[in-house]
Amino acid sequence: MPRNPELLSLIRARAGTDPVRIGLILGSGLGHIAGAVDGVAIPYGDLPGFPHAGVSGHDPNLVIGDLEGVRVAVFGGRAHYYEKGDPAAMRLPLEVLQDLGAEALIATNAAGSLDPAMPTGSIMCLSDHISFSGLNPLIGEATDARFVPMTEAYDPALRARLRAAADAEAVKMFDGVYAWFSGPSFETPAEIRAIRILGADAVGMSTVPEVILARFLGLRVAAISTVTNMAAGLSDEAISHDHTKAMAPIGAVKLEKVLRRTLREMH
Numbered sequence: 233m234p235r236n237p238e239l240l241s242l243i244r245a246r247a248g249t250d251p252v253r254i255g256l257i258l259g260s261g262l263g264h265i266a267g268a269v270d271g272v273a274i275p276y277g278d279l280p281g282f283p284h285a286g287v288s289g290h291d292p293n294l295v296i297g298d299l300e301g302v303r304v305a306v307f308g309g310r311a312h313y314y315e316k317g318d319p320a321a322m323r324l325p326l327e328v329l330q331d332l333g334a335e336a337l338i339a340t341n342a343a344g345s346l347d348p349a350m351p352t353g354s355i356m357c358l359s360d361h362i363s364f365s366g367l368n369p370l371i372g373e374a375t376d377a378r379f380v381p382m383t384e385a386y387d388p389a390l391r392a393r394l395r396a397a398a399d400a401e402a403v404k405m406f407d408g409v410y411a412w413f414s415g416p417s418f419e420t421p422a423e424i425r426a427i428r429i430l431g432a433d434a435v436g437m438s439t440v441p442e443v444i445l446a447r448f449l450g451l452r453v454a455a456i457s458t459v460t461n462m463a464a465g466l467s468d469e470a471i472s473h474d475h476t477k478a479m480a481p482i483g484a485v486k487l488e489k490v491l492r493r494t495l496r497e498m499h
Contacts (some may be wrong), residue, residue, distance in 0.1 A: 236327055239281070253303050255307065257442060261484055280331075336452040337442070339455040346434060349434050364430075411430075458487055
């Protein structure tokens with residue numbers, strides 16, 4: 233049984249009833265990928281309960297259709313914890329993704345690099361994460377399903393597909409650990425030194441809650457960061473959201489090549 237039958241009926245009435253195979257969440261500066269989908273864009277505002285993405289650089293539409301011959305559901309924007317203090321803000325959209333028949337989720341984000349060898353403009357496939365904020369979107373879930381194992385949060389087979397696609401496209405893609413900070417303020421140099429000691433390679437303000445929720449829902453997950461800046465204290469860059477939006481397209485070109493190749497190879 234679908235978790236949200238009314239929403240599912242509304243979406244199918246506009247986008248068709250064929251099942252979706254994979255979901256994509258687009259981070260800052262990556263919304264143009266939604267425009268490449270041959271399908272239907274449904275504004276979040278038309279979907280009761282969907283978050284109203286309140287961050288510039290996001291395009292709050294659910295786009296359903298074909299991309300490289302694979303039926304996808306693309307979330308052109310996400311809700312962040314720092315907007316309203318709700319780590320489970322993306323639970324309903326991900327439940328709908330599951331209702332649409334998806335088997336997997338690929339999330340993308342903009343991140344700051346902690347590795348001088350991984351400069352601005354790089355992309356990084358997440359191998360693991362650190363929830364530095366200590367928050368969890370499953371707090372309040374009443375069933376034992378809340379005890380979600382996270383040993384392989386990032387699906388090895390999906391990551392292997394992304395790696396093969398990057399290699400085939402001659403795109404250098406790093407692997408690393410992503411640390412989630414709550415935001416919205418950027419991290420201090422001391423916080424960056426601390427999280428670097430703990431094993432993080434990149435930092436950001438999203439993705440981890442969605443990964444936890446997706447695993448809770450039984451979806452396989454992969455995620456890729458586009459590096460939009462060096463983290464605080466590691467360069468002379470002036471870190472700001474405007475800078476993030478300006479730098480995101482550099483990595484987005486590489487990310488789009490990897491995503492498209494991955495989808496083509498999924499036939």
